[in-house]
Amino acid sequence: MMEVPAKHVISRIRSSYSQFSEKEKLIADYILENTENIVHSTINQVADDLMVADATVFRFCKRLGFKGYQALKIALASETVNPIKDIHETISENDTELDIAEKVFQANIRALEASRDIQNQETLHQALNFLLEADRVFFYGNGGSGIVALDAQHKFIRTGMSTHAYSDTHLQLMSASQLTPRDVAIIISHTGSNKDALDIIDIAKEHGAKTIAITNFAKSPLTKLVDISLYTVAQETEFRSEALASRIAELSLIDSLFVSYSMKTKAESQQATQKMRDAILRKRV
Numbered sequence: 001m002m003e004v005p006a007k008h009v010i011s012r013i014r015s016s017y018s019q020f021s022e023k024e025k026l027i028a029d030y031i032l033e034n035t036e037n038i039v040h041s042t043i044n045q046v047a048d049d050l051m052v053a054d055a056t057v058f059r060f061c062k063r064l065g066f067k068g069y070q071a072l073k074i075a076l077a078s079e080t081v082n083p084i085k086d087i088h089e090t091i092s093e094n095d096t097e098l099d100i101a102e103k104v105f106q107a108n109i110r111a112l113e114a115s116r117d118i119q120n121q122e123t124l125h126q127a128l129n130f131l132l133e134a135d136r137v138f139f140y141g142n143g144g145s146g147i148v149a150l151d152a153q154h155k156f157i158r159t160g161m162s163t164h165a166y167s168d169t170h171l172q173l174m175s176a177s178q179l180t181p182r183d184v185a186i187i188i189s190h191t192g193s194n195k196d197a198l199d200i201i202d203i204a205k206e207h208g209a210k211t212i213a214i215t216n217f218a219k220s221p222l223t224k225l226v227d228i229s230l231y232t233v234a235q236e237t238e239f240r241s242e243a244l245a246s247r248i249a250e251l252s253l254i255d256s257l258f259v260s261y262s263m264k265t266k267a268e269s270q271q272a273t274q275k276m277r278d279a280i281l282r283k284r285v
Contacts, residue, residue, distance in 0.1 A: 136164070142169065
């Protein structure tokens with residue numbers, strides 16, 4: 001088994017949370033709530049605190065991609081020691097415009113790398129199959145997520161797919177009420193706890209549509225309702241919320257699905273793209 005990178009351990013636990021068994025969730029909660037203490041605890045102490053067998057904790061570490069508990073401890077230690085002092089995440093009021101640009105770019109790179117590291121082949125494959133079998137695909141998002149939804153429609157319309165994007169809450173509910181079992185609803189919500197997003201999911205499920213979430217939080221109301229969840233990873237900084245940092249990862253996830261879909265529908269996508277290019281030529285003088 002390939003060893004998980006030392007960083008992003010906490011993010012990996014959070015993003016995989018919905019796939020854990022009850023005992024695994026118990027261990028996951030313990031690690032998330034006692035991250036710094038774990039570094040100084042033995043596997044026996046953790047097992048005793050949770051009243052589970054040492055082997056259960058060991059198997060949990062293996063499931064995350066580590067050779068054992070000690071490897072997990074080392075990874076957590078490197079992730080939790082003074083993260084605020086990371087120069088790439090800390091912007092000073094004395095920074096020049098170029099300094100700030102470099103740090104913002106680096107923060108985006110970190111968000112992309114962390115989000116890339118937690119992707120799951122089976123989940124991406126299933127999401128792609130949903131799209132390939134769909135008659136129509138609807139993208140939903142509010143606020144900044146609404147902009148990402150519009151970008152997703154802008155991409156997928158190039159494939160000839162029947163696709164729509166809605167950011168107005170009334171139009172979202174109206175369109176969700178017209179979904180069918182042959183449709184796919186993709187809900188983009190950073191927190192996964194946006195009430196409007198949850199309302200859309202409820203209506204989409206009532207009408208039998210397949211549902212996909214793109215979110216930053218595995219342990220959220222949204223991920224409990226949808227068929228598939230795709231996750232991003234982003235950290236908040238002093239001058240930038242994690243929601244803003246996750247946007248580029250959300251866009252990249254959608255790009256990945258778009259490229260995969262285009263490859264699987266190569267002839268149709270190329271034909272649709274050419275038609276659009278011919279049409280857009282009319283706008284040029």
